[in-house]
Amino acid sequence: MLVRSLIAATAAVLMVAPVAQAQDTSAQATYGSVRISSGFAPDPHVVSLTAGGSIDASNLGSPCRGSIARAPDYEVTYTAGSLPLYITSTSSSDTTLVVNAPDGRWYCDDDTNGNNPLVTFNNPRSGTYDIWVGTYGGGTSAASLAISELYSTGQSSGGGGSSGGYPDTSARAAFGEVSLSAGFTPDPHRVNLTAGGGLQASVVSSECRGAIATAPDYQITYSAGSLPLAIRTQSSSDTTLVVNGPDGEWYCDDDSGGGTNAQVYFAKPASGVYDIWVGTYSGGNTSATLLITETP
Numbered sequence: 001m002l003v004r005s006l007i008a009a010t011a012a013v014l015m016v017a018p019v020a021q022a023q024d025t026s027a028q029a030t031y032g033s034v035r036i037s038s039g040f041a042p043d044p045h046v047v048s049l050t051a052g053g054s055i056d057a058s059n060l061g062s063p064c065r066g067s068i069a070r071a072p073d074y075e076v077t078y079t080a081g082s083l084p085l086y087i088t089s090t091s092s093s094d095t096t097l098v099v100n101a102p103d104g105r106w107y108c109d110d111d112t113n114g115n116n117p118l119v120t121f122n123n124p125r126s127g128t129y130d131i132w133v134g135t136y137g138g139g140t141s142a143a144s145l146a147i148s149e150l151y152s153t154g155q156s157s158g159g160g161g162s163s164g165g166y167p168d169t170s171a172r173a174a175f176g177e178v179s180l181s182a183g184f185t186p187d188p189h190r191v192n193l194t195a196g197g198g199l200q201a202s203v204v205s206s207e208c209r210g211a212i213a214t215a216p217d218y219q220i221t222y223s224a225g226s227l228p229l230a231i232r233t234q235s236s237s238d239t240t241l242v243v244n245g246p247d248g249e250w251y252c253d254d255d256s257g258g259g260t261n262a263q264v265y266f267a268k269p270a271s272g273v274y275d276i277w278v279g280t281y282s283g284g285n286t287s288a289t290l291l292i293t294e295t296p
Contacts, residue, residue: 022055025100025130027071034074036147038081043174044148044213046194046285049073051095051133052140057108064108066096066134074145076129078102083149085124088198089133090116090284093141096134102127110136113198144285150174150215166203169244169275171215178218180292182225188232188293193217195235195288196280201242201252208252210240210279218290220274222246229269230296232257233278235288240279246272254281265296 031049053069078085089095097117099107102125109117115136135141150171175193197213222229233239238260243251247270257263260281278288 022059022070023068023072023098023100023130023132024070025072029072029075029130030069031074031145033077034147035077035079037079038083038149040149041174041176042194043150043215044086044146044194044197044285046147047074047145049133049143049145050140051089051091051093051143052135052138053132057096057098057132057134060098060106060108064096064098064106065110066098066136067138068096068098068132068134072100072130073133074131076131076147078124078126078129080124080126085121085129086118086148087120087129087131087145088113088116088118088148089143089145090196091141091143093143094136095141095143096136098132098134100130101125102129146285150213166214167199167212167216167242167244167275167277168214169216173216173219173275174213175217175290176219177221179221179223181223182227182294184294187295188291191218191290191292193278193288193290194285195233195237195239195278196283196285197277201240201277201279204242204250205252208240208242208250209254210242210281211283212240212242212277212279216244216275217278218276220276220292222269222271222274224269224271227294228296229266230263230291230293231265231274231276232263232291232293232296233261233288234291235261235286237286237288238281239286239288240281242277242279244275246270246274263296 057064094115201208241262
């Protein structure tokens with residue numbers, strides 16, 4: 001599966017001309033920096049930070065909103081390819097985005113996805129993107145910043161937000177793929193990934209829970225034998241599972257893996273492709289481990 005799913009974002013991305021401002025693009029980014037090239041993995045690249053600051057972003061121009069810091073919160077040095085670039089933040093508070101792009105212009109957004117902003121570059125340039133995550137009502141708030149080429153990571157506002165789009169089984173899995181045969185070792189097969197995304201799993205079925213990505217997180221091509229197959233999550237956060245099996249059916253779970261971990265169990269698994277999404281029950285993103293086992 002080499003085709004990537006590209007969701008056409010309808011974000012109200014607003015561009016303003018350079019003006020005098022208190023933001024310092026030459027300052028060291030508070031929460032770090034990264035160098036990535038088109039096709040980077042894992043996708044999305046997620047950073048936890050504290051949004052907000054003491055400067056009114058509207059000083060940059062009327063499209064910009066919120067309270068931001070002087071120094072960038074995060075800096076991305078990006079080598080562009082043929083894919084779009086999405087920058088979004090998720091938080092339990094109302095956040096905003098301010099981005100200074102390689103062309104020197106300022107791009108701002110407030111509420112493209114509920115209280116979460118999204119800035120989309122359909123034809124991104126190579127160069128440095130300085131990013132500020134603001135708070136609409138002032139003060140500070142915990143937030144996650146996500147950088148993606150595969151999908152609009154902020155299409156919903158978290159646990160209670162509206163959904164947009166549908167999981168794409170044809171998309172390349174963000175955290176890789178593997179071929180396994182019955183009796184595989186080591187068992188369990190483990191994958192570290194970032195759970196969550198911009199879609200509500202309930203678009204698949206009312207029985208499905210959590211926020212998931214558009215593209216699968218992981219893909220298994222499995223040759224079945226006489227053993228059962230279990231797909232399980234491990235995380236300090238409340239995670240969910242959405243699995244599209246070889247029969248084309250959807251299988252979902254929330255807390256069957258013990259505590260707030262999820263498990264989808266196949267007593268008599270079929271051979272074929274299993275596309276797997278790991279969701280977050282309350283929205284946003286979190287670190288998680290995916291386990292594939294025949295000895296649940």
